[in-house]
Amino acid sequence: MGMAGCLIQTLVRNRLATPDMIGVNEGASLAVVVFALYLTLGNWPWWASPLGAALAAAALFALCRRPGEQGYLFIVIGIALSELLGALGDFAMSTQPLAHLGSIYLWTMGHFAGVSYQTVKPVALLLLLLCPLMALVNRPLALLRFGDATAQNLGVKVPLVQLGVLALAIVVAALGTAIGGPVVFIAMAAPILASWLARDNLAPLWLSALCGAVLLLGSDTLVRVLAQPEEIPTGIMTRLLGGILLLGLLLKDRRGAD
């Protein structure tokens, strides 16, 4: 999630552009919910996650075409799309008897209880396979922060890199969602923390991943300690912390504008 956040934030040049803000995570979670409720009984359909994320991203693209050129529009349309997909997910769940829903409802809030290595192993393997691609896009991605014109002047194939980065971000975010559900705000907070820790790095992908992992572990531990002996979804804690962070970001922006 941290890595996906870093990819999209850097691409769109806006801290608000993260997979959970623009509907990618909601699309992933909707697909998993639909498959879990209607199509596969028994098995956890984690593999539906990238499918849903890709469909959500395709819808986003159909609605606003080029991400680099109009970052703000991209985010606003993404938020609307995110709401819509979330509502569809809620609707899908509401058609089922409550007794069936328990675990899946908690999962859509970002919950790690009951996650088994049956899901984690294939996801981790796929993430590992994507690592060389990450290394490949890291430097051109950093150059995109100087705008399309300057990046191209320095020899970057801008449209190709944009497309590749976006595809990577979608797959990585979807794989992250597949495990513990759409845990929100990790994707926003982790790259901010990473950039703060590594000032000289214009696109700290690996550090963002690490920060994301640490933030999630921290939130999960906090939730367990606070809610003992109950189990509360971790996503509720990240949402709480993330909400505070978002408010802080927006207020800082406003102060900058004043």
Added chain:
Amino acid sequence: MTALRAENLHFAYQDKVVLDDVSFSLPRGKLIGIVGPNGSGKSTLLKLLARQLPLQRGTVEIHGKPLLGYSLKALARELAFLPQRPVLAEGIRVEQLVQYGRHPHQGWFNQWSAEDARQVARAREVMQLDAIWQRSAASLSGGQAQRVWLGMILAQNTDLILLDEPTSALDIGHQAEVMEAVHQIAAAGRTVLIVIHDLGVAARYCDELIALADGRVQAIGPARQVMTKALVDRLYDTDVDILPAPGDGAPVIVPRRRTRALQQPTLREHPETEGMQ
């Protein structure tokens, strides 16, 4: 020796023709200015040459080889382009920004070489960036920031340098600072093609000028020969005086007031306030 040759360039955004049959060639090691009124196609021409826009019709050759024959990275070793409003990545330092100019010369297995360090050190010296080398680029004045961008372009170490109005947002002090820097780059043997809004600045610093209007080349040649009253009047649809500057005789262009405006009463102080503090 020709650094760049453009022939029969034609460019249109949908139905609107921006460039129409533009041809010229750039001699190596000269500072060449593109002047012309707003909307005459100056920036579009520069973007075409830098491959920021697709060639629709016509040919561009760089060092005798077609523009599209270069990979983007190979092109970035021959030609550097500074856009009109380059984007500063938040929090970046001057040193880093200049170092990024070396990107086209680096690959997977040669990440940072002695040559890279040499070129960056040269860019730092020529652009006089010593005092601000460790500063955050966002904290610089307009003139300093432009010098830093030029430093990055210089570190790129290309024969051809295209600059899109690098002085447009600057006051005259910073304008002179940047133009002196550009002049120095050309004097060191680079071919610099620069879009300039200010005719006086163009005539003073450039070796040659290309005058564009309505997407066509209206005049081309040595700067002081091109800059005539007849041409300026025609280009800008106005009436100007051209006087020699006291120092070096460079043409200074002053638009005349319309006759009607001259007859209007002038603003003057009230006599009763004269002599008061």
